[in-house]
Amino acid sequence: MRVLIADDTVLMRAMLSEQVASYGHEVILARDGQEALDRARAEPFDIAIIDWEMPRLSGLEVCWHLKADPRTAYSYLILMTSHDEPFYEFKALDAGADDFIHKPVNSAHLKARLKAGGRITGMHRQLIAQAQTDPLTGIANRRAFLERAGEETRRASRFGLPLSLLIADIDHFKRINDSRGHAAGDEALRRFVQTLNSALRPGDLIGRYGGEEFVVLLPNTTLTDATAVAERLRQRVAAQDIGADGGSFRMTASFGVAAVEPELGDSGGIDAALRIADAALYRAKAEGRNRVVPTPVP
Numbered sequence: 613m614r615v616l617i618a619d620d621t622v623l624m625r626a627m628l629s630e631q632v633a634s635y636g637h638e639v640i641l642a643r644d645g646q647e648a649l650d651r652a653r654a655e656p657f658d659i660a661i662i663d664w665e666m667p668r669l670s671g672l673e674v675c676w677h678l679k680a681d682p683r684t685a686y687s688y689l690i691l692m693t694s695h696d697e698p699f700y701e702f703k704a705l706d707a708g709a710d711d712f713i714h715k716p717v718n719s720a721h722l723k724a725r726l727k728a729g730g731r732i733t734g735m736h737r738q739l740i741a742q743a744q745t746d747p748l749t750g751i752a753n754r755r756a757f758l759e760r761a762g763e764e765t766r767r768a769s770r771f772g773l774p775l776s777l778l779i780a781d782i783d784h785f786k787r788i789n790d791s792r793g794h795a796a797g798d799e800a801l802r803r804f805v806q807t808l809n810s811a812l813r814p815g816d817l818i819g820r821y822g823g824e825e826f827v828v829l830l831p832n833t834t835l836t837d838a839t840a841v842a843e844r845l846r847q848r849v850a851a852q853d854i855g856a857d858g859g860s861f862r863m864t865a866s867f868g869v870a871a872v873e874p875e876l877g878d879s880g881g882i883d884a885a886l887r888i889a890d891a892a893l894y895r896a897k898a899e900g901r902n903r904v905v906p907t908p909v910p
């Protein structure tokens with residue numbers, strides 16, 4: 613684990629970091645409350661051990677800020693003080709600390725606390741990953757896709773880069789399910805995602821948008837280039853044999869492509885592009901499927 617240690621005394625920092633490192637964890641050090649907050653925001657960590665009495669920002673304030681920030685809200689915070697009246701413990705928990713230890717810190721005690729904290733953060737992480745992933749295909753679900761698409765839109769806007777997206781829909785998917793069974797339908801979805809992934813660049817973002825509908829965000833890509841990407845995907849999908857009980861089969865997909873206008877805002881730009889791509893997809897279906905349509909119906 614990565615453990616952030618914040619204390620304003622050299623001796624305490626040295627002692628704690630030596631102990632924590634001896635348990636096999638990586639240590640990040642901060643000399644006061646403000647530095648703890650800065651470092652916590654700049655680099656990911658799993659657990660923070662935070663001294664209560666520190667200059668600039670107290671440990672209590674650090675806990676409060678970390679829990680209020682969505683980027684650090686799920687980290688595990690241990691507040692540390694030499695006060696041993698129950699009042700301090702209540703206050704610590706109230707400010708968002710997950711645990712509380714007394715100074716002088718007992719080594720075995722600290723080790724056990726870190727282990728308990730590690731279980732909680734591991735569980736949190738697993739839950740977050742599950743909430744963002746489509747279980748069948750392992751790619752981002754709709755909500756996670758939209759969240760990351762918002763970040764990409766802000767980046768495109770900041771650097772003045774083009775951004776495009778495409779919506780892909782497997783043709784006559786219901787027929788696959790009806791004639792070959794749901795296991796074959798599931799296999800078709802998995803293979804479809806594998807085919808898309810094999811043809812996309814590392815920075816491209818793919819999400820499951822609906823049942824058999826997928827969306828791909830293409831950073832630093834113009835509408836013309838995105839249309840070429842969609843055409844490549846279409847050909848790969850159509851050439852793919854899908855193995856199933858009772859013989860292999862093939863499938864095709866239709867694609868709608870649109871440019872994102874980053875100046876419309878982080879969700880506005882995506883919303884508008886999704887509407888345009890969806891209209892283009894609708895046209896691809898109406899014109900006979902297994903095709904790419906880059907522009908909407910006027």
Ligand SMILES: [Mg+2]
Binds near residue numbers: 619620621663664666
């Ligand atoms: Mg102190």
